[in-house]
Amino acid sequence: MNITQLLFWLLTVIAIGSALMIVTSKNPVYSVLGLIVTFFAISGHYILMNAQFLAIVNIIVYAGAIMVLFLFVIMLMNLSRATETLKNKWLQIVGAIAGSCLFLVLIAALKNTEIKKNLVEMGTGDIGLVKSLGRELFTTFVVPFEISSVLFLSAMIGAVVIGKKE
């Protein structure tokens, strides 16, 4: 096992562990902290796959900006009134079964793929680099790129419609 594989497994354990912490933790602040750790671990994965732009964007937008939003949401909620929501036991069991089914299906789907032999992509494959990604984004993928600005505009309107005091 060489160093990159070691790193891969280390990051994987961190990502899955902190993702589990998000779901299981009772305190929402711990969940958010877990989410931050997950984002960093996944950024590490991106770097191992030589997807440098994604890694940076993941840190700046997700770990930076989206996390702030999450914290604001927690601050908007009234946490002091410890209102544990009613949990239906049957619902939990059904959810667990459904989740494991999905998990099985995904494992079955990914079982026969070639990824197993090629865990990390160090130095090879340059599509994730900022330069080549930018070239693709502004030539081949320019149509979806422009269209996405409509999405941003509707999000802005949404923020004003929902968030602005009347």
Place this chain on the structure above:
Amino acid sequence: MVNLAIQTNLDTSGSYLPIGLQLLFAAGMIVTLMGVTHLLGPKRRTADKLQNFASGIESHGEARQPIAIKYFLTAILFVLFDVEVIFFYPYAVNFRELGWSGFYAVLLFVAFFLCGFIYIIRRGALKWED
């Protein structure tokens, strides 16, 4: 002797090694400092010391008050423009190569955002009212 010469090719993940080392060093530093202070420092737990620190006055009330929505409004608008700025980065790297067609693409994108910005300003979404 390990060869730690600076890599000239920045296009591989290996060039992130220094950053990784730095992260590791920073985390290790914090863990060591905190661990050592806990181990070495004296511990005297009195009722007064275990109270929340509130700048010297008696602590009262709850820290977890719901905040006003206007903070959230500003934050979510920040995220939107943050994402916009991110897209300048790959454009800037390819600025010369993409030429005029790339410039028009970015111009259109920014024009849409500018419309959104004017809208936000005129609707007073950034006005800090009570």
Place this chain on the structure above:
Amino acid sequence: MNAVLLSGLLGVVMMFASFLFRTKAPVRILAILGMAVLLVANVLDTKGIHFFHVNTTGFLSFTGYALFFNTIVIACTLIFFLISSKDMQKVGNHYAEYFALIFFILTGIFLVTAFTNLLILFIGIEIISIPLYILTGSAKKDLKSNEAALKYFLMGAFSTGVMLMGIALIYGATGTFDITKMNIAGLLKSNLLTAGMLMLLFSMCFKVSIAPFHFWTPDVYDGAPNVFTSFMATIVKVGIFVGFLHLFYTAFDAIALQWKIWMAVLAALTLLVGNITAVFQQSVKRMLAYSSISQAGFMLFALVAMNETAHEGLLLYAIAYCLATIGVFGIISKMTDYSFDGFNGLAGHQPLVALCVAIFMLSLAGIPLSAGFLAKFYMLKAVIQAGGYMWLVIFGVLMAAVSAYYYFRVIQAMYFKEGPNHFSGISAFEKCVLVGICVLIVFTGLFPNIIFGWMYF
């Protein structure tokens, strides 16, 4: 391409209108004019006159079918504006923004009907969904609206996640996002492809509220402000349906054997759940929510049949279902009581309005001479032509008979019962629009060939 760009620009214009005009009347007129311009632009696009020459680099292809469907969507939205735009004022203070969001949703619908790339499908679905979450929650003081928006947002975001996962798996299996270049026939046994396709199927089913992915529908349609329920139950739903059909027709036809039987089962289940639950409703608005589920079941027949008749049938269904439901909601938003009892004796107080409601209900139930009958007929015919699903056809007819019960309940309440007036009044212009919708419904029911003649012109 005319319509996509123009609707995006009109959305921006409406955004600016929110602070340029002090009063609401100019905003409304601007929106209606904008929609009319959009209609003209799209018709010109159908005739080969393009305003913008954009190289879409293989992401979009506007076929005649897509363009004609877009024309229907725009025309229905125009009618929706004419009849309901005044009622939007009651929702909240952001009048112009609502129009802007609707224009953006139309952009999304145009993308979803004309995509050739899964990325565009995703962006289109998102452009439709996000404004809808906002419109659902736009009545901020109404707790039911808030709850509906939150529920819709959480479930919708989750289903979008499922869709993305599906797209990623399909990309893994085929190596392309382009649905025309996937070459799926060579991947019959690929688990990756099957899993991805199933995920796409589930998320699309969620978006058009096919059972068992329909649980959000009644609450959201009931909680959202009336005018927006009208919009999202009709225009948005048929828009996504065309994308759904387009996706499976173009991309996954080669492996149709794998999924067709499940599509038939989903259609049957949707019909069953929608119709049986609708029978027990006490509120007309909630009944219409369930009826929209059962109508979605009929529209899913198009995906079981997957032939030319199915494509024509979906067009007819879009016209029939949109017109009738927009009309009914236009009247409901002028009522003070949405229950069946609220309609008691409406024929005595408002004979013309009651007559219109009766025609809408008859069309929804699929009574001959109405557009609804013809639409259902085409769907059944398509499945018979495709062959092999006779049980579904018989079940569909049976369920259409069940649906007649709750549609006729409204007619019965209006004509054979007495009650106080719960109708808050209607302007002469809106009455004209209502009559116009009725005429269109009957006209489509009598002369469908004229509509197809336009399409293949």
